[in-house]
Amino acid sequence: MKQPVSGLLARCLPLAVVALCFSQSAEAHVEKGEAIGFLTGLRHPISGLDHVLAMISVGLWGAQLGAPAVWVLPVAFPMVMALGAMMGLMGIPLPGTEYGIAASMILLGAVVLLEVKPPLWVAGCLVAFFAIFHGHAHGTELPPGQNGLLYSMGFVCATGLLHGVGISIGLVHRWTWGQMFLRLAGAFTASMGVFFVWKAFA
Amino acid sequence: MKRARLIILAAAAAVLFLCPPPASAHLNSTGMGPVYDGLLHFLLSPEDIVPVVALALLAGLRGPEYGRRALLLLPASWFVGCFLGTMFQWAASWPVAAISFLVFGGLVAANAQLSLRTMTVLAALLGLVHGWMNGAGAAWSFSLFGTYAGLVGGVFVVVVLVSAFVIKLRPPWARIAVRVAGSWIVASGLLLLGWAARRG
Numbered sequence: 001m002k003q004p005v006s007g008l009l010a011r012c013l014p015l016a017v018v019a020l021c022f023s024q025s026a027e028a029h030v031e032k033g034e035a036i037g038f039l040t041g042l043r044h045p046i047s048g049l050d051h052v053l054a055m056i057s058v059g060l061w062g063a064q065l066g067a068p069a070v071w072v073l074p075v076a077f078p079m080v081m082a083l084g085a086m087m088g089l090m091g092i093p094l095p096g097t098e099y100g101i102a103a104s105m106i107l108l109g110a111v112v113l114l115e116v117k118p119p120l121w122v123a124g125c126l127v128a129f130f131a132i133f134h135g136h137a138h139g140t141e142l143p144p145g146q147n148g149l150l151y152s153m154g155f156v157c158a159t160g161l162l163h164g165v166g167i168s169i170g171l172v173h174r175w176t177w178g179q180m181f182l183r184l185a186g187a188f189t190a191s192m193g194v195f196f197v198w199k200a201f202a
Numbered sequence: 203m204k205r206a207r208l209i210i211l212a213a214a215a216a217v218l219f220l221c222p223p224p225a226s227a228h229l230n231s232t233g234m235g236p237v238y239d240g241l242l243h244f245l246l247s248p249e250d251i252v253p254v255v256a257l258a259l260l261a262g263l264r265g266p267e268y269g270r271r272a273l274l275l276l277p278a279s280w281f282v283g284c285f286l287g288t289m290f291q292w293a294a295s296w297p298v299a300a301i302s303f304l305v306f307g308g309l310v311a312a313n314a315q316l317s318l319r320t321m322t323v324l325a326a327l328l329g330l331v332h333g334w335m336n337g338a339g340a341a342w343s344f345s346l347f348g349t350y351a352g353l354v355g356g357v358f359v360v361v362v363l364v365s366a367f368v369i370k371l372r373p374p375w376a377r378i379a380v381r382v383a384g385s386w387i388v389a390s391g392l393l394l395l396g397w398a399a400r401r402g
Contacts (some may be wrong), residue, residue: 152397
């Protein structure tokens with residue numbers, strides 16, 4: 001059977017994408033360390049399990065709540081997180097940031113575990129409140145000498161993509177086993193939150 | 203026959219991708235000329251490209267008429283702004299990029315139902331202000347025409363590709379994804395404001 005050219009190209013495309021992933025650094029716009037700001041920012045949220053689990057939980061909870069929460073929560077989180085990061089950048093202290101992040105894991109894990117369905121504004125306020133702690137941590141942990149804009153864009157993108165991961169996983173909510181799986185994921189996140197609180201106190 | 207040729211071409215392309223040389227994109231040192239210099243200046247400046255992408259997303263959400271308006275007006279006003287900036291040699295001290303991120307990202311996130319006239323004014327303003335900022339640092343020379351032509355060419359291509367892509371999107375979730383992208387731009391704008399405040 002003759003294969004259409006577009007089908008063949010579609011098969012070659014993943015190969016090209018994989019090859020691109022292994023390409024050498026381009027050394028474009030060398031700004032003495034600033035150019036790597038985007039990658040540093042992109043890595044920052046995924047370098048800590050506390051950030052990863054909390055942000056995926058936002059996506060999971062959104063998926064459990066359904067429309068419009070499924071997109072309102074991931075829109076609200078990065079915007080309020082940016083406010084927190086702005087505070088961090090400007091040197092405004094936020095006491096108990098680590099506890100706030102750990103508490104976000106416990107509470108977001110608990111709402112996923114119990115499949116809590118509050119009004120949209122309550123869910124939005126809860127997510128936004130914890131976003132400030134996550135943002136503040138990102139804002140204060142910028143490595144010296146890197147481009148602030150690119151760093152900021154990197155961690156905003158990473159945060160949004162983590163929400164996307166959570167929403168994608170949350171699609172299993174339509175099946176009974178999927179609902180159970182999401183609750184287990186919530187329990188795991190909450191228990192990890194307890195661990196992080198203990199770690200913060202220790 | 204065609205298929206075998208395509209496989210060979212794809213394999214050759216993959217091998218080429220695996221061993222690219224460094225790009226050395228600062229064209230002053232490569233001698234590729236002012237047009238490419240201007241084009242890459244735009245493509246490598248997130249302060250400029252992100253607001254253009256935001257405007258193109260907004261135009262795409264609103265429809266083809268808005269896309270056509272942005273497509274023609276934005277590069278034209280950018281070109282004029284570049285020359286005005288070079289003529290007056292004055293650059294604003296306020297965070298222009300952050301404000302653009304907030305305004306255009308916010309409009310995309312809110313899926314603002316703008317009239318065509320408002321869209322026209324916004325596109326013209328964006329082009330004039332950012333073009334002005336681009337031109338303010340440059341000294342007069344004949345090669346500036348080429349540099350600005352390359353820069354405006356980049357603006358044109360980005361608006362065409364992004365707005366056409368968004369106009370074609372039909373599933374509701376895809377349009378929501380565009381609005382989420384707008385919220386990311388707002389978040390980046392807030393952070394940029396923080397940076398500006400930190401620098402004083």
